Amino acid sequence: MNNNYQILGVAENATADEIRSAYRAKAKEHHPDLHGGDPAAGDRFKRINAAHDVLSDPTKRAQYDASLRAARMREAVEKLRVALARTPVTPAFRQPAPAPPTPPRTSTSAGDVLFGLGLLSLATWGVGALAKGRSRYDPSVDRYRGPDGRFRSG
The missing domain is CATH 1.10.287.110 (DnaJ domain)
Structure with missing residues (x-):
């Protein structure tokens, strides 16, 4: 044309x-x-x-x-x-796309380190139990300690 x-x-x-x-x-x-x-x-x-x-x-x-x-x-x-x-359709076109990779973490906080070591949960539970006047379990001696830090019976 x-x-x-x-x-x-x-x-x-x-x-x-x-x-x-x-x-x-x-x-x-x-x-x-x-x-x-x-x-x-x-x-x-x-x-x-x-x-x-x-x-x-x-x-x-x-x-x-x-x-x-x-x-x-x-x-x-x-x-x-x-x-x-x-163009023939191949099975590769029918598969879902792979998930994108997660980005690497750039910084680590002190809470991440303590939680990674398992200390954060134990430390916060123990401090909270002492502050509220409740007993807490001491795994080193397999006994409970009272709010004053002494061992409790039973």
Whole structure:
């Protein structure tokens, strides 16, 4: 399919002066009077006039450019659809994507260190038991200590 730019032989970003001079040259070259009544020359001349009518008016040119871009987009989508229809689906495409790796920790707090050693939970429980006046278990002697720190019976 020849578009209006190809008919006049100009680039799509051509200025109005370039379009006008290309139109005059093409019209002079393909004028039916110069070709002795050749019907093909008359058809070429009509296409050149129609292309100039569209490209010389800024509003018509903007509409034409938009329709040209839309046609190119439809062609690209159709080519992609055809290419995807020919591509066989392998089982690798049906599997879920693997989970992204967890980022490494950049810093370690004192609570993380104590909890990692198992001391945080033991230390907070023991302090809380003493502060609230309850007994707490002392695993070193397998006995309970009272709020005053002495061993309790039973």
